[in-house]
Amino acid sequence: MSLVDASAAESLAELAAGRVSAVELTEACLAQIDAHDERVGAFLHVRREAALEEAAGIDRRRAAGESLGALAGLSVAIKDNMCLRGETTTCASRMLADFRPPYDATVVDRLRAADAVIIGKTNLDEFAMGGSTENSALGETRNPWDLGRAPGGSSGGSAAAVAARMVPLAVGSDTGGSIRQPAGLCGVTGMKPTYGRVSRRGLVAFASSLDQIGPLARTAEDAALLLEALAGHDPRDATSVPRKVPAYREGLAKPLKGLRVGIVPEQFAAGLDAQVEASVREGLRVLESLGATIREVALPHSAAGVATYYIIAPCEASSNLARYDGAHYGFRSESTEPTRDAHSREEDNPLVSMYRRTRAGGFGAEVKRRIMLGTYALSAGYYDAYYLKALRVRRLIRQDFDRAFAEVDLLAGPVTASSAFELGEKVDDPLAMYLVDLFTVGANLAGIPGISIPCGFDEGGLPIGLQLQAPPFEEECLLRAAHQFQTATDWHQRRPPL
Amino acid sequence: MSAPYTIVIGLEVHVQLATQSKLFCGCSTKFGAPPNTQTCPVCIGMPGVLPVMNRRAFELALQAATALDCQIASFTKWDRKNYYYPDLPKGYQISQFDLPFSHAGHLDIDDPDSPGNSHRVGIIRVHLEEDAGKSMHDEVAGQADSRIDLNRTGTPLLEIVTEPDLRSPQQAHVFLNEMKLLLTYLGVSDCNMQEGSLRVDANINLHIDADGEKVATPIVEVKNMNSFRAVERALDYEAGRQYDVWQETGQRLGDVPKQTRGWDEAAEVTRGQRHKEESSDYRYFPEPDLAPVTVDDAQRQGVRDVLGELPAALRTRLQQEFALTPYDADVLVGQGRELVDYFLAVAETSGDGRLASNWVQQYVLRTLNEQAIDIGDYGVAAEQLGDLVRRVAAGELDTGRGREVLADMLASGKPAAEVISARGIEQVDASELETLCRELLAANPKIVDDIKAGKQKAVGALIGQAKKMNPNVNPGQVRELCLQLADTM
Ligand SMILES: [Zn+2]
Numbered sequence: 001m002s003l004v005d006a007s008a009a010e011s012l013a014e015l016a017a018g019r020v021s022a023v024e025l026t027e028a029c030l031a032q033i034d035a036h037d038e039r040v041g042a043f044l045h046v047r048r049e050a051a052l053e054e055a056a057g058i059d060r061r062r063a064a065g066e067s068l069g070a071l072a073g074l075s076v077a078i079k080d081n082m083c084l085r086g087e088t089t090t091c092a093s094r095m096l097a098d099f100r101p102p103y104d105a106t107v108v109d110r111l112r113a114a115d116a117v118i119i120g121k122t123n124l125d126e127f128a129m130g131g132s133t134e135n136s137a138l139g140e141t142r143n144p145w146d147l148g149r150a151p152g153g154s155s156g157g158s159a160a161a162v163a164a165r166m167v168p169l170a171v172g173s174d175t176g177g178s179i180r181q182p183a184g185l186c187g188v189t190g191m192k193p194t195y196g197r198v199s200r201r202g203l204v205a206f207a208s209s210l211d212q213i214g215p216l217a218r219t220a221e222d223a224a225l226l227l228e229a230l231a232g233h234d235p236r237d238a239t240s241v242p243r244k245v246p247a248y249r250e251g252l253a254k255p256l257k258g259l260r261v262g263i264v265p266e267q268f269a270a271g272l273d274a275q276v277e278a279s280v281r282e283g284l285r286v287l288e289s290l291g292a293t294i295r296e297v298a299l300p301h302s303a304a305g306v307a308t309y310y311i312i313a314p315c316e317a318s319s320n321l322a323r324y325d326g327a328h329y330g331f332r333s334e335s336t337e338p339t340r341d342a343h344s345r346e347e348d349n350p351l352v353s354m355y356r357r358t359r360a361g362g363f364g365a366e367v368k369r370r371i372m373l374g375t376y377a378l379s380a381g382y383y384d385a386y387y388l389k390a391l392r393v394r395r396l397i398r399q400d401f402d403r404a405f406a407e408v409d410l411l412a413g414p415v416t417a418s419s420a421f422e423l424g425e426k427v428d429d430p431l432a433m434y435l436v437d438l439f440t441v442g443a444n445l446a447g448i449p450g451i452s453i454p455c456g457f458d459e460g461g462l463p464i465g466l467q468l469q470a471p472p473f474e475e476e477c478l479l480r481a482a483h484q485f486q487t488a489t490d491w492h493q494r495r496p497p498l
Numbered sequence: 499m500s501a502p503y504t505i506v507i508g509l510e511v512h513v514q515l516a517t518q519s520k521l522f523c524g525c526s527t528k529f530g531a532p533p534n535t536q537t538c539p540v541c542i543g544m545p546g547v548l549p550v551m552n553r554r555a556f557e558l559a560l561q562a563a564t565a566l567d568c569q570i571a572s573f574t575k576w577d578r579k580n581y582y583y584p585d586l587p588k589g590y591q592i593s594q595f596d597l598p599f600s601h602a603g604h605l606d607i608d609d610p611d612s613p614g615n616s617h618r619v620g621i622i623r624v625h626l627e628e629d630a631g632k633s634m635h636d637e638v639a640g641q642a643d644s645r646i647d648l649n650r651t652g653t654p655l656l657e658i659v660t661e662p663d664l665r666s667p668q669q670a671h672v673f674l675n676e677m678k679l680l681l682t683y684l685g686v687s688d689c690n691m692q693e694g695s696l697r698v699d700a701n702i703n704l705h706i707d708a709d710g711e712k713v714a715t716p717i718v719e720v721k722n723m724n725s726f727r728a729v730e731r732a733l734d735y736e737a738g739r740q741y742d743v744w745q746e747t748g749q750r751l752g753d754v755p756k757q758t759r760g761w762d763e764a765a766e767v768t769r770g771q772r773h774k775e776e777s778s779d780y781r782y783f784p785e786p787d788l789a790p791v792t793v794d795d796a797q798r799q800g801v802r803d804v805l806g807e808l809p810a811a812l813r814t815r816l817q818q819e820f821a822l823t824p825y826d827a828d829v830l831v832g833q834g835r836e837l838v839d840y841f842l843a844v845a846e847t848s849g850d851g852r853l854a855s856n857w858v859q860q861y862v863l864r865t866l867n868e869q870a871i872d873i874g875d876y877g878v879a880a881e882q883l884g885d886l887v888r889r890v891a892a893g894e895l896d897t898g899r900g901r902e903v904l905a906d907m908l909a910s911g912k913p914a915a916e917v918i919s920a921r922g923i924e925q926v927d928a929s930e931l932e933t934l935c936r937e938l939l940a941a942n943p944k945i946v947d948d949i950k951a952g953k954q955k956a957v958g959a960l961i962g963q964a965k966k967m968n969p970n971v972n973p974g975q976v977r978e979l980c981l982q983l984a985d986t987m
Contacts, residue, residue, distance in 0.1 A: 083546045096545065103539050105546060204545040208786035237548050238788050316786055319578050322589020323543045327646070351644075355582060378580070378781035387783060 003028035005495070008074050008168040008222040009249075015062070015073045022055035022062075022073030026117050029075040033120075033166045036498050041141040042151075042161035044080050045088055046120040051075065054117045061115075069115035071229050076111055077161045077170040079154075080121035081128055082213070083202040084108055091204050092136035093126045095324045095331045095362035105202020106234045107171060107213055114229040119167055122157025126364045127321065128178055128206045130154050131436040134427050135366045142423065143186060144496035145462050149420040152182030152436075158216050159186040163496055169226045170216040175206050176309050177415075177440025179214045180452035184415030184465025187454045189223050189482060189492060190216040194472045195447035196241035198227075199234030205320040207313035208239075210444040218492055220453060220482035224248035227475060243473060251476050252483040257291030259481065262408035264299050267439060273418040279456030279464040280414045283485070286455075287412065290484050297404040297411070301396045302442055308397065309441040310434055311377050311390035318374030321367065326358030333357030369430065398446045405471040410481055414439055415452045415465035443469050451478045454491035463491070503706040505737045506714075507670050508662035511677065512655050513687045514629065514695035515558045520652035521628045522549030522592065527654075529693045533647035541652035543587035548787050555626065555654035556791065558686040559599060560801045562656055563624040565684055565808055566677075568603030570798050576785035581778065584646050585631035593657075595782040598625035599791070606810065607676045608828070610668040619673050620661030629653040650694070656687070662701065667733035674698065674726045675832075679809050683835050691725055698729055703751060704740050714751040715740045720768055722760040732761035736768050812838060820851025829859060837863075837873045840880045847884020850891040857887050861904055877908045886914040895923055896972045926970050934971065935979045938963055939987060949984040957981055 003025055006014065014020040030048060037043055058073045078084065081091045083101035085108075090096045104112070111118060125135035133141040133156025141156045143149040144164040151160040155172030159182035162170050172179040174192035183190025191214045198213040205211060215226035228249065233242040263284065268277055284294055326332035332354065338347045339356040348356065363371070377386035404411060416436055426433045443450040448469055455466035466485075470478045486492050520527055523540035540547045563570060577595035603621035611617075631651040635644050658677070664670045678689040678696065689696040703717040720736055723729045736759070743749065759768035807815070809831050816827035816838075830841050840862070845854040862883070866876060886907070890900040895918065906917045918924075926934075938960050939946050948956035957980050964976045 089545070091545070099545070101539070101544060101546065103544070201548050202546040205787075236550055238550050239548075239786075315783060319580050319590050319781070319783070322580060322582065323545070323587060325582060325584075325589060327584045328542060328587050329544070351584065375781065378783055380779045380781075383781075383783075 004032045004165040004168075006168070007219050008071075008217060008225055009219070011074060011168065012072075012225075022058040022117060023052060025073055026051050026055040026075055026119065029119055029167050032164070036144075036164050037166060039142065039147055040144055040160050040164050040166075040498075041139050042122055042157045042164065042166060043077070043120045044090060044092065044123050044138055044157065047087070047118060051117050051119045058115050058117070069113055069229075070225065071111065071169070072115035074116055074169060075119040075167045076116040076226070077120055077122050077158055077167040078108070078111075078118060079124050079128075079158050079170070079172050081124055081173060081204040081206075082107060082171065083204070084118070084121065087121075089121070089204070090138055091127045092124045092138050093363065093367070094137045096204075097138065097331065099330050101202075103202065106199035106236065107230050108202060110230055110232070111171075116169070116229070122155070122161055122170060124157055125154035126367050127204065127317070128154040128173055128175055128211075129317070129366050129370055131177070131181060131433050132421070132423075132426065133157060133182070134423065135364055137364050140423075143420045143462075144498055145187060146420065146460070148422055149462070150185070150423050150425075152185035152416075152420065154178040154182075155190070155216065156182045156186075159183050159188055159190060162186070162188045162216050162218060164498055165495070168217065169222060171213060171226070171230065172216050173203055173206075173211055173213050174440075174444065175210045175212075175313060176437045176444050179216060180415050180440050180443075180450055180465070180467060181436060183216055183452040184454075184467070185420040185463065187457075187463025187465075187491070187494065187496070188216055188218055189220050189451065189453050189486075190214065191223050191227065191451040191475070191478065192443055192449060193227060193231060193475055194241075194449045195444075196239050197243075197449070197473065197475065198230045199232075199237040199240045201234055201237045205316075207316040208320060209316060210309075210313055212444070220451070220479050220486055221249060221252055223451070224252060224479045224483070227479070231475075241473075246476050248476055248479050252480050254480055255291055256287065256481060256484050259287075259292040259410065260408040261287055261292045261294050262297035262404055262411045263294060263413055264302065264411065265296055266299070266302065267413040271417050272414060273458075275458040276414050276416070276418055276464050279458075280412075280466055283455035283466040284412055286485055286488050287481070290488060292481075294412075295408065297407055299397075299400045299404060299442065301393060301400050304393050305397060305441045305445060306434055306438055308390045308393045308445060309437065310373070311386050312394065312445070314370040314374030315378050315387050315390075316374065318371045318378065321363075321371055324359065324362060325355050326362070331358060331362040333361050366430070394445050397442060401442070401446045401448055401469075401471075409470070409474075409477060411469040413467055415467040416440075419458045419460070419462035419464055439467060448472055449475050449478055451482050453482045453485060454494075455485075455489070456491055457494070461497070463494075501737075501741070503704040503737075503741060505666055505733070506662045506703055506705055507664035507667070507733060508701045509658075509660045509664065509670060509673065510699045510701070511658040511660075511674070512697040513562075513658065513681060513689060515555050515654040515656055516685060516687050517552055517555045517558065517654055519552060521552050521555050521626070521654040522652055525652065529695070531649055533645070533649060536649040537651065541587075542648050543589070549592060549785075551788060551791070552654060556599075557801070558684075559624070559626045559654070559656055560793070560797070561684050561805060562658075562681060562686045563600035563603065564798070564801045565680055565805055566603035566605055566621050566624060566658070568600035568621060568624055570600050570793055570801075571597060572794070573597065573790055573792050574599035575790040576788045577782045578785050579627075579780045579782055581780055583630070583633075584644065585633045585648070585651070587631070587648060587651065591628055591630060592785055592788070593627035594625035598623045599793070600624045605673065605677060605680065607669065607672045610672050611666050614824075617663075617669060619663045622659045622661055624656060624658050627655050627657060629655045667730040667737070670700065670733055671726050671730040674729060676809070678726075679832060679834075683809055684805065698723055698726075700729060700733055702733055702736050702740070704737060704744065706741070706744060713744070715744050716749055716751050716754050717756055718768075719756065719758045720761060721758060721771070722762075724763060728761055728763060731766065732768055735766060739768065816851075820845055820855065822851060822855050826855050826859065830855065833863065833873075840873050840876075843880030844884040844887060847881050848887035848891060850887060853891050854884065854887050857883065861901065865908065877911060878904065882907060882913050889914065889918070893972055893975065894918075895970070896974065898973070899923060899969070923970050926968060926972070931971060931975060931979060932983075934964060934967060935960075935976060935983055938967075939980060939983055946984045946987055949981060950987075954981060957984075
């Protein structure tokens with residue numbers, strides 16, 4: 001088995017036994033990136049020298065008998081919407097193409113504390129807005145299973161990097177499915193933890209009440225390993241929850257006997273691709289064979305999930321992205337030609353002209369669309385009908401999950417209605433793109449954890465994902481079910497034909 | 499003749515809270531640092547940063563609102579107020595919109611329009627928000643360069659909104675004085691208008707009695723007032739201007755959009771400020787980065803417990819305990835808590851509150867004003883002044899000699915007793931005094947005759963002579979005794 005095929009857990013054991021060095025592992029990842037990333041396009045920035053230096057430092061410390069962090073020597077890729085001090089953090093936007101933050105995100109602090117080797121920053125939809133990574137202004141990412149197809153998004157770079165074995169572990173962010181959906185479409189394991197489980201400090205905000213950082217890996221065990229390093233209370237994030245982080249890996253071996261799994265009949269209705277349905281149902285049978293019982297539960301308001309999400313997320317985004325105005329950092333239009341007010345046709349003053357030109361030139365079409373949606377929905381006279389109503393529906397969706405979880409321990413179903421779509425297929429149809437989030441937005445609106453694991457392949461050889469969701473802070477249960485599933489299946493072991 | 503209208507004024511006051519650090523980050527709030535040296539990624543709105551509430555700011559805000567008799571909400575949340583301006587780096591201000599932490603309070607003032615009576619001014623709400631930065635516009639040689647200083651960005655700011663309960667510019671002035679006094683007593687703010695830690699906007703219109711019909715003129719918001727005096731003068735001017743405009747145009751409330759006018763201090767006029775056609779839409783929505791704040795009864799009580807004695811209660815106590823006039827009590831309380839504490843110590847040591855009040859007002863305050871110092875820097879300890887005042891009250895020395903002693907005490911830092919004995923001041927006993935007076939009268943038969951003829955003023959000439967013979971004599975006693983003895987001669 002080559003070094004890049006080993007799981008993170010296996011590599012840790014090899015490192016501990018001295019059979020491999022951190023430098024060797026890092027070099028193997030870099031070689032894999034060199035071999036394939038020109039075509040895959042997972043990375044926006046590879047930290048070749050810095051990563052090798054970090055790896056060498058870890059090897060030295062290990063040789064000196066020093067105690068090392070839980071991820072010592074493992075390469076990790078980070079989605080490029082998380083701040084890395086002094087290094088470009090672009091959010092795949094022209095607006096921040098040259099932006100270097102003066103501080104590290106809390107997850108970066110934690111990765112450094114765990115002695116992980118940060119190998120580079122991965123591509124995403126601009127400001128994490130999108131479901132295909134095609135909204136990146138800085139590069140194109142392709143699905144390693146079919147280079148003509150999208151990797152999903154917005155954490156498409158992180159998912160593709162893991163799928164292509166460029167890195168065993170990657171960090172993504174999930175606002176409406178942005179970890180789980182690309183994980184499903186790229187055939188890897190990806191988890192969105194409970195809202196508040198991982199600090200958002202240093203994650204460039206898209207929709208603050210929905211954003212959550214989580215792990216991508218090839219196995220549930222590796223995801224558990226990474227989540228354990230990332231999770232925990234951060235006093236500098238007021239929405240982070242002061243709750244002890246369980247030793248996720250320790251509970252993985254516990255059998256699933258007696259686990260109550262719920263399915264939502266609507267998720268298997270028209271619109272679900274037949275091959276996806278077949279694989280997901282097969283996945284359910286695997287869970288049953290492991291001792292779980294399956295029953296139907298209702299999520300009556302789930303149909304309103306996408307509509308609710310596409311009001312709340314743009315509203316928050318319109319405010320979060322107001323800071324990119326050219327005044328303080330990032331892109332600024334150099335044009336001094338005055339702009340005109342859309343209504344009065346009067347010439348704008350130089351400041352307003354600078355704002356308009358900067359934002360017109362710095363943001364891509366999808367980001368502008370969402371800023372406009374959100375600005376509209378928050379405007380006087382529309383606020384009650386849109387934003388306030390969406391908040392009410394959000395509460396109902398949360399209640400649906402609460403009721404369902406009174407009856408079952410986990411929910412199981414598809415991640416997406418179909419496997420990876422072709423590049424360009426949906427870019428001109430924002431609504432079709434938004435519906436890709438149908439099965440995933442619920443977890444963000446309710447703040448609950450969800451995981452996507454490979455459960456099969458369609459006839460075109462494209463991976464199919466199974467989504468499991470759990471009550472708040474039941475990541476342990478999710479990871480255990482996913483791990484047990486992976487002991488009984490080998491979908492997660494397949495290699496893309498690169 | 500009184501004006502044919504009623505003036506209606508409401509105030510919106512912004513007060514910087516006296517915290518060490520900003521509302522949502524750890525940066526210093528100290529005034530006067532070089533531009534942009536008290537900033538961090540959080541307060542300059544870098545990508546990915548998150549706010550964390552400063553508990554101390556919330557405590558100070560609770561104290562201020564409680565002292566204004568506001569209701570403290572059990573549940574309060576933060577909202578984002580969205581607008582674009584270069585001194586607002588996030589593109590939104592974290593403020594409070596529909597659920598402020600406090601509402602429905604009041605502050606009683608001594609009514610300048612009806613002396614001796616108190617006037618109650620309702621407080622609609624008090625909320626907490628972050629301050630914006632400062633824009634400095636250089637317009638050199640036709641270039642309109644702007645510079646931004648973000649040191650102030652994120653400083654905790656209290657917004658206090660009054661009901662339109664003020665009926666004259668003078669009332670507005672007195673209200674501001676009283677509110678500033680209250681807030682400085684609490685120590686929640688230094689209320690320094692020059693440093694921008696207190697800012698006032700005023701809404702004003704007139705209710706005109708026009709042939710039996712009440713007519714309201716359009717409400718105008720007045721800004722740019724740099725002192726309480728400026729507030730009073732701007733509102734005076736604005737009331738007159740609105741009456742003139744009404745007579746000219748007959749415009750009523752609702753006929754024209756609300757106008758904002760700026761006070762031009764030099765020209766002593768208000769001038770219309772450019773206003774947008776549509777009113778600004780701030781697109782408020784709940785701040786998702788911060789948790790709502792809850793306040794329980796124990797916390798409310800805890801705040802009441804630390805408030806201490808507030809100006810209004812202190813004035814009453816000074817009048818009741820020390821028999822001070824309302825005027826004297828007001829002067830002392832108006833000087834701030836430290837001076838009141840000084841007075842209280844003088845009053846206690848001397849055992850004579852009214853005399854202590856006189857001495858503190860006439861001699862101590864004069865020195866403080868002349869030297870522009872605070873009571874904390876005054877050279878005579880309260881107990882020492884109290885000892886001196888006690889001796890004056892007991893007739894050990896007269897006021898004039900007392901003042902000389904105080905001057906010595908101030909210069910030397912020595913206690914009263916020491917200065918008194920160094921100056922050879924000792925009480926003249928009764929027989930000694932009588933001997934002295936008899937000698938004087940015997941030597942001045944003309945004055946004795948004048949006194950007998952009813953010209954009591956004539957005795958004044960003797961007092962001067964008595965002091966030359968013995969500087970320790972008490973002029974009052976000399977006067978009384980001489981008059982008494984002259985009558986028996
Ligand atoms: Zn700061």
